[in-house]
Amino acid sequence: MSSIMSVTGLTKDYIMGEVTVNALRGVDFELYEGEFVVVLGPSGSGKSTILNIIGGIDRATSGSVVVGGKDIARANEREFSKYRRSAVGFVFQFYNLIPNLTAYENIVLAAELSSDPIPPQELLEAIGLGDRGSSFPTQLSGGQQQRIAIARAITKNPFLLLCDEPTGALDHTTGIQVLRLLKDFNEKYKKTVVIITHNAQIGEMGDRVFHIKDGLIDKIDIVENPISPEDISW
């Protein structure tokens, strides 16, 4: 597998009044094409900060994030937007759908940004919500909203899908359905997926598992035989 991202010496400091919090203290890793990565760690360990920085929604204090030969940690605002628009798709714990747009429109909102989108209707069918496209987010269950959020992230056809606690707000059954969707995307479209979670069981379905602790990567496990989402229980 070829590398799609190289992260070196990544640090991130938050200044809160007179206190400086070192959220990341020098993180190094590579991401490869088509792999499924699970990032594990307790609350406050820095996993969301890593996701935000490699997703181009936050800036590093130091270090580099090289994608396609370009260091996005040094990108200007325009380059940042372009990177987010074309390279990454985000899935959030609380879905973050636009409440005034229908399920279908939420997906189209992202599709319109891509030059090579996966058709929104095709994705709606694929996530099993073909008949709920005209529903507004408030008319959908949490699991349905998260599936729409995944479809919205995927429709841009990004090479990297970043998911921040995608099952954090869901029950077990719905959580498994969501993980299945992510695995399908990973396998069907050969796209890299990074999931952040504090649920160690989810790590078993990844190709690699990053363990984050106190702003550093404590260890990286390579999973020889990843299990299918349906075999995960918590």
Next chain:
Amino acid sequence: MLYKKVYRSMWKNKRAYIACIFLISVGILMRTALGAASDGLERAKLNFYDEYRLAHVYASVGAISHSDAERLRDIPGISDVTARTKMEVRAELYDSDEIISLRIISFDPAEETRLNNFQMTGFAPRYSNDIAVNYMFMATNGLEAGDVVTLIVQGRIFEFELTGSFLTPEYVYIAPSFTDILPDNEAFGIAYITAEAMGNITGRHGIANDLLFSLYDGYEFDDIRLIIEDALQPYGLISITAREDTLSYSLVDMQTSSMQGMATSMPLVFMFMAAVVLYLMMKRIIEQERTQIGTLKALGYSNGTVVFHYVCYGIIVGSLGGLIGFGLGAAMSGVYLQMFLEFFLLPELVQPLSPMYFVIAISTALGTGVFGSLMGAMRVVKLSPADAMRPESPKPIKRDWIGKIKPLKFILTSRGQMSLRGILRNPVRSGFVVLGVTFSFSLLVVFGSMEHMVDGMIYSQFVDQRLYNVRVTLTHPLAYDRAVEAAHGVRHITLAEGILQMPVSLSNRHIQTGASITGVPWDAQLYNIFDTTHRTIHAPPTDGLIITNALADALNASAGDILYLESPLLIGGGINIPVVRVIEQAMGSGAYMELSALAALFNQPAVVTAIIFNTDNLPYVTDYFRDSRYTASIEDKDTTLRKYFEMMDPYTSLYVVLNIMGAAVAFAIIYNTATISLSERKREYATLRVVGLTTDEVCEIMRFEYWTLSVVGMVLGAPFASLLIAGINSANDTDIFSMPTSLPLIGYITGVVGCSAAIILSNWSAKRKIAKFDMVEVLKEF
């Protein structure tokens, strides 16, 4: 796709946006209606002046032959001269008890190119018994062509046949004089008769007493004034006036310029408030949609796209406000023009709704919408997607003022202290609420005061100054004792006095103007020299003049200045006379002096030109004086006031509209600021409810905070209202009118009641929202 989000979000908060659209609409409505109406009036006026050859200069003389007048054309700069005779006479109409004054003016029917020509409906007089009257006089008195108009001149009776009515640029506004400026179309009119007919009346054919001059381009009144004065001295020059100083011209000019001023300044105030409200709304929306902004940015939308998305709210609000305001303004301009027709007699009041008005309306409204929303939306740029995903960190609290002021702890409950802290810790939000209430309050005060101020202006003229019931103007001056004694001899006259009015020319250094000096007896009980601003009465001076503020402005004079007084009645040229005091009067322009002292200036014993008196039987004394050969006109104060209020009827509905508009604007602002304030504190109030406070207790905190800010807003609104009215007055102040500067109590009551009603309604609406809070949902939001 983002457009759908805009529409749906606006629909969800439609009341707030409608209020904002309303504010913009009102501003644009004013701009369009006043702008189009004033331009229409200006255009109609200029066309009329030009087409009917309004003279540039007016001169009044004792007597001049037409042939001598013709020679005045040789004066460099003068392009044309028209000589005519003008006099005021009593008139009677068939079937009317009204005592009528007509200003009759002669003209030569054979002269094609006369100055101050007139536009006839019917036929122009051709024969010596033909007469034409001004249009409003004919209409008000229900006259028709063929009716008989009887003129009474020095006891002699002349019967004329009415040939039609006319409009003339010289009398677009018709009132007897600068001291008597209310139109009374029933009792005072202008009439044209042929020069031959005038000769028959005066017994002096070929002699004129009034001259009109037109000037070549490039010449001004001041260039030729001295030359004309010298040329006319042998003919008993009485006055020489530029057309800008004539009553009709200056009043029409005043109206157009004041409307143009209002059309520019008033919309600015509304646009400013609309922009502020939009800014607040955008700020609120952006705070509420932090996560959505973060999501959009995370999806890859650029800062520019997201900012433009929020500016779209302003574009829609601005466009709709502009379109609605323009539509209503276009309709209102027609109503305004119709109202002007009650006062200004112009042949056509065209309504020039050129595309430029539309462009100005839309661009102003759009500019306001874009500016307000852009200011609010610029926060988006600073928000990084990752920050947007997190709730806003609370601002650090620097000082606790409430805690330091110990008595407050005893006066206020914990909820009261919370409210007060809420005010002090959010100075920007509190400031905007105060600003909204200040603006609303001042607007209500000003709109609620307008009618009372205009009425007050009239009352001060008629009630505080003129204490008599009836004034009989005499055909010629009579000895004071003889006239007053004769009046006292009339049954039903309870108290009578005389006044003397002398038309003169007054100069202060190089500034000269025509004026009327009113001589008032030193012991007058029926006539007050009244300062309407300071509400003081002044005794008539014997050693100088009291002049009105309007005359003082015209002459650039103040107390202590020495004026140069000229009159053909003064033997041996002019005299110097000091200004002893300047008083403020709401209407008219003039000067006052003790009656005997004034007569003495002219080497005359005490004489009067009018008798003023009180009566307990008005019909009897009116009949008595109608039959007197000394009576030129009779003014019954109550009838004059009644006619004035009848004439002002159309304005009453305008004041009602203004008051409703003021109340609606106030409500729009207060409701919006309250809604914004509530939505910003939704989470805080929901937390309080979770803690265990009832809806009423939460509302108590909100009410205390809002009322505290509102009281501050209203207190600040009082001086702001005075500033606003001072601005309006400075636009309207002229040589003839000056509105009172102090606002009536009713205005403040309107402001307090209007604002309080809007606050109560807003609080009630907020209470309903608080009661409906889904606490779990609200607390999940950030």
